[in-house]
Amino acid sequence: xxxxxxxxxxxxxAWETALAPAKSIPMNAxxxxxxxxxxxxxxxxxxxxxxxxxxxxxxxxxxTFERFSMRPAGTEPTGLAALVALPSDPLLxxxxxxxxxxxxxxxxxxxxxxxxxxxxxxxxxWLAFVEPKRVLEVAMGGIV
Numbered sequence: 001x002x003x004x005x006x007x008x009x010x011x012x013x014a015w016e017t018a019l020a021p022a023k024s025i026p027m028n029a030x031x032x033x034x035x036x037x038x039x040x041x042x043x044x045x046x047x048x049x050x051x052x053x054x055x056x057x058x059x060x061x062x063x064t065f066e067r068f069s070m071r072p073a074g075t076e077p078t079g080l081a082a083l084v085a086l087p088s089d090p091l092l093x094x095x096x097x098x099x100x101x102x103x104x105x106x107x108x109x110x111x112x113x114x115x116x117x118x119x120x121x122x123x124x125x126w127l128a129f130v131e132p133k134r135v136l137e138v139a140m141g142g143i144v
Contacts (some may be wrong), residue, residue, distance in 0.1 A: 007070065011090065014068040018094035021057070021101035028105060039116055047112045054106035058099055065091050065098070109136045 001009075028050055035043035057064070068091055069076070076082070091097075113119050120126060 010068050010070070014065060014091055014094040015097070017064065017068070017100065018098040021098065021105060025101070025104055025108065026110055031106065037115045037117075039118070042108075042112075043112075043116065047109050047116070050112070051106060051109040052074045054102045054109065058106075061095055061099055065095055068094075 031046055032043075032050070035046050037043075070090070110119070114121060
């Protein structure tokens with residue numbers, strides 16, 4: 001195989017890895033739907049698992065795509081050099097797609113937290129931080 005064919009094959013595999021989380025979104029959505037909106041141990045565990053796995057996957061993006069890198073091992077730039085080399089990285093778009101797919105999974109978990117009532121979205125959730133009204137006038141009745 002030529003070097004161009006190898007690069008094309010590696011890029012295709014990188015895109016397959018990047019789009020793999022999109023295949024799990026419908027399964028996760030069905031699991032969240034089937035677990036119900038009440039706060040029970042199963043529904044909370046499924047939701048926390050979805051949120052936690054999405055965050056772990058986003059944090060490990062570079063490790064996930066490390067096997068597709070064309071650079072020799074140990075020559076990856078770090079720090080500011082990695083930021084400067086980012087636009088020329090051929091794996092930038094697959095990595096970005098991977099992070100977006102994981103963010104969609106995370107958004108699904110946040111939606112489920114809102115559906116279960118675990119997110120403070122109502123005005124009444126913030127009453128502890130509202131100052132009580134000061135009474136300016138007091139009317140008293142009496143016998144005349």
